[in-house]
Amino acid sequence: MIDYLNQLGIYTFLSIKEKNMEIKQNNNWPELPNSLKNLAIFPSDPTYKQVRSNYFRVGTPLLIIMAKTETNIVDTIKYVSEVRRQKNWKITFSVRSGGHGITMTSVNDGGIILDISSLNKVEIIDANKGIAKIQAGAVWGDVAQKLSPYNLVISSGDFGDTGVGGLTVYGGIGLLVRRFGLTIDHLIGARIVTAIGKIIVADKTHYPELFWAIRGGGSQIGIVTEFLFKADKLIDKTKSIKTPICLQTVTYSVNNLSDFIHDWQEWISSAPKNLTSLLMITNSNHHVGNFSVQATNIWAGIKDENEHIWFNQASKLAGVVKHQEKVMNYADMVVAPHTPHTGQQAVYVKNTLVRAFTPQIAKEITNILNNFNSLGIELRYIGGALNTINAMTTAWTCRNAVGFIALWSAKDDAAQANKNFEPLLKLGTGVYGAYSSDLSSEENARVWPEYIASKLKAIADKEDPDKLFNQGRNI
Ligand SMILES: Cc1cc2nc3c(=O)[nH]c(=O)nc-3n(C[C@H](O)[C@H](O)[C@H](O)COP(=O)(O)OP(=O)(O)OC[C@H]3O[C@@H](n4cnc5c(N)ncnc54)[C@H](O)[C@@H]3O)c2cc1C
Known part of the structure; x- marks a missing residue:
């Protein structure tokens, strides 16, 4: 009826x-x-x-x-x-x-x-120059599919259902980060609706302060409705794959985690920037001193001798339980399943950016995994293109970071997670705002150091004096 x-x-x-x-x-x-x-x-x-x-x-x-x-x-x-x-x-x-x-x-x-998920249009403006207009409600898996036929990629998150809006305004650490830098490093303009309902088109020369603020400053300036990106070309000369990447996944069984982290860092920091590596480390069997490490290594480009050398070395870093390699389209790696939201992941996440995975950091990671019932610790080696940008160019300032560490725990264990993660925060160089569930002012001060926070605050106070946009990470 x-x-x-x-x-x-x-x-x-x-x-x-x-x-x-x-x-x-x-x-x-x-x-x-x-x-x-x-x-x-x-x-x-x-x-x-x-x-x-x-x-x-x-x-x-x-x-x-x-x-x-x-x-x-x-x-x-x-x-x-x-x-x-x-x-x-x-x-x-x-x-x-x-x-x-x-x-x-x-x-x-x-x-x-x-x-704003219905505002999800992805439009290629100039395929040769890689210019694309992307609405904030699109998800990264769909963006990758749209760009792929033109041999274009934008390095974004590792999961296709994450949104363009929330990821971009906080920075974007993607699967090709070492070669292409942060997602915001490819942003050339944006349409923003301010707290008084004014539509502003911001770029380097128009409203440069706002353009600076929405690249890492989060959502406190306004709602970004559309981003203008300059995507990167990723071409296979044989033309058989549109946006070629080589993917290696290795599961290791590790006893001495500190030694493993040391060797992994030596390996990845010597590798060309084409290679990005992510680890998920768990102590799932709760055997102290026995860790399962799942490595995801992504080579931006086609399979060649160079890639073979580095993947081969990766497979010797520790005892291998499982090892797979494949060549694929970047777009097929970040497919969006479009799973409806039901609050399905009751987790709590903390992170820190680091200048190196030092022995002390490796010791603290081991300590957390041995003594706290976490869901796992994620490590990413991110050193490369993002380090070449001046720290004041965007509101994402930790441009000296080469590593990223994130602790995933159950939501109910948030207080314990904060406590356990504290030693790592002290050894870190800042926090990535999009990847932390901690909204405390102390955490915000780690995301935006004082010299950035005061600049952001001045812009936010001017654009949104009544704090309409106070649901997010706010100074
Ligand atoms: C499974 C998973 C994997 C992830 N992987 C990565 C990764 O590889 N790299 C990475 O960098 N991050 C990653 N993230 C973190 C993710 O990028 C951030 O949490 C991001 O904020 C999600 O964006 P969203 O649009 O989906 O979020 P939403 O939940 O829709 O928004 C989050 C917040 O962003 C702000 N916001 C959203 N849309 C807008 C807009 N249009 N204008 C202004 N502000 C806005 C608001 O403050 C909002 O509260 C991952 C998250 C998950 C859950």
Whole structure:
């Protein structure tokens, strides 16, 4: 029956009426503008369950706006300001792109969520120059698929469902990071909706301060609706593969983790920048001193003698349990499964960037894995192109980092994870904002050192004096 009424457009009409009733009766909020009525989802709506959550938590918002256009975003911002004014600024306001934010701030309880996942267009503007316009609601797996036929790649996250919006505004440490640098290092412009609903097109010469701030400064300046990227060419001269990479996965059984980390670092730091390496280390059997290390090594380019030498060396770093190699399209490595969000990963993540994996750091990693029931520790060697950018060029400043360490633990163990990770933080050079669930001011000070924080704060205070965008990592 409902389907039938829906077809006739009658159910929609009735539900809009009910929606306004709900807003009026339950919350005493102002009436929604006409442009948002069809996009609004309330707790009583049958579709509420499908859109209330992100990857990490189930939200209980009072209102979700499923934006379809940039104008919808502008109208939502104006509406949220109005609700906030009436409610003494107490209503939470979250922005969700891909819903994979480890900060977990893209959903909330009792507030408003603006979902922009329908703004997901990927447009190639100039294939020769690698220029692409990408809307913030797209996910990286889909971006890779769209770029691939043109032999183009943008090094982004390791998982296809992560969103362009949340990853880019925080930096983006991708699978080809050593060769191509951070995701933001390829950004040449962006459209931003500010807290007063103004649309700004920012680049190096127009609104350069805003352009600086959205490259690593997170979401406190405004909502980015569209990014202009200059993608990289990755070509196989034989033309059989569009964006060739060689992927090696090795599972090692390791007894002396410190020695292993030392040898792995020696190996990867001597390798050409074409090679990026990620490790996931677990102590899954809970045998002190016996670790399972899963290495993912990605060679940007086709299979050749050079790649063979380095992969061969990797296979000798420790006792190998499993070893696989394949040549593939970059796009096939980051396919997006488009799994609906149900708050399915109740985890808590901490990280630090490091200047080297020193013996002391290796000892602390071993210590955590031996004494804390974590889900694992991830290591990435990231030294390369990102180190060639001046620290003041973007709001992502840890340009001296060559390593990345992340501790994954169960959400309920957050306090213990903070405590156990503390020694590593002291040895680190800063924190990557997108990959930490810790929203404390101490953590923010590690993400943005004082000289960056004060510049960011001045811009945020000017653009958003009422702190409309306070759901995210904020100074
Ligand atoms: C499985 C998994 C793998 C990951 N792998 C990597 C990786 O390899 N490399 C890496 O760098 N990161 C990685 N991440 C971290 C990820 O990049 C960040 O958590 C990122 O914020 C997710 O973006 P999103 O759009 O999906 O998130 P959302 O949950 O939609 O948003 C997170 C936050 O970002 C801000 N935000 C979102 N959209 C916008 C916008 N359009 N404008 C302004 N601010 C916005 C908001 O503050 C929001 O609360 C991974 C995360 C997961 C869950």
